[in-house]
Amino acid sequence: DGGITQSPKYLFRKEGQNVTLSCEQNLNHDAMYWYRQDPGQGLRLIYYSQIVNDFQKGDIAEGYSVSREKKESFPLTVTSAQKNPTAFYLCASSARDTEAFFGQGTRLTVV
Amino acid sequence: QQPVQSPQAVILREGEDAVINCSSSKALYSVHWYRQKHGEAPVFLMILLKGGEQKGHEKISASFNEKKQQSSLYLTASQLSYSGTYFCGTDASGGYNKLIFGAGTRLAVHP
Numbered sequence: 001d002g003g004i005t006q007s008p009k010y011l012f013r014k015e016g017q018n019v020t021l022s023c024e025q026n027l028n029h030d031a032m033y034w035y036r037q038d039p040g041q042g043l044r045l046i047y048y049s050q051i052v053n054d055f056q057k058g059d060i061a062e063g064y065s066v067s068r069e070k071k072e073s074f075p076l077t078v079t080s081a082q083k084n085p086t087a088f089y090l091c092a093s094s095a096r097d098t099e100a101f102f103g104q105g106t107r108l109t110v111v
Numbered sequence: 112q113q114p115v116q117s118p119q120a121v122i123l124r125e126g127e128d129a130v131i132n133c134s135s136s137k138a139l140y141s142v143h144w145y146r147q148k149h150g151e152a153p154v155f156l157m158i159l160l161k162g163g164e165q166k167g168h169e170k171i172s173a174s175f176n177e178k179k180q181q182s183s184l185y186l187t188a189s190q191l192s193y194s195g196t197y198f199c200g201t202d203a204s205g206g207y208n209k210l211i212f213g214a215g216t217r218l219a220v221h222p
Contacts, residue, residue, distance in 0.1 A: 102152040
């Protein structure tokens with residue numbers, strides 16, 4: 001079955017540590033996205049990529065980094081520069097003029 | 112810039128109707144509507160494209176006023192399963208699905 005997979009579902013980060021969230025899709029979509037969601041809030045765009053080896057910053061890119069070496073994969077690294085990383089992270093992919101498909105999310109907690 | 116959704120919250124009895132609005136200050140190519148249950152990924156409801164094309168579920172209806180950059184989602188004969196948070200996502204990138212989401216409208220349907 002086609003879909004978009006995020007892992008892990010839960011992630012704990014120590015202060016000063018970098019962590020990487022995985023996102024893989026087998027829908028053959030060109031575009032992929034990362035969103036952050038805080039409790040009771042909407043989805044805020046972190047990074048998006050329209051094509052392999054190219055990506056653009058969203059509204060809240062500071063403290064995050066991404067790569068897009070393969071069409072299927074768009075990992076997000078939360079760096080130590082992100083001072084308040086505890087949140088629900090959602091990855092999505094889409095084709096032109098169609099809906100965005102979301103993964104099940106990764107809940108990141110700083111311990 | 113984030114689209115503005117209204118109202119922020121709605122409480123309904125089963126069978127009642129509701130309208131959720133979304134407006135943007137940017138010229139839009141498309142508007143997407145999603146529903147999210149607590150702790151889950153957003154689920155696609157409807158996409159409205161510039162020019163009048165719509166794609167989505169049969170029981171969901173929506174409108175898109177291209178001149179005013181406004182969209183409305185119509186929920187009729189509400190069911191308990193309609194409860195959740197509704198988000199509009201707006202695309203001003205010309206169809207490349209750079210979606211910017213509103214803050215959401217919380218809908219609670221009671222028996």
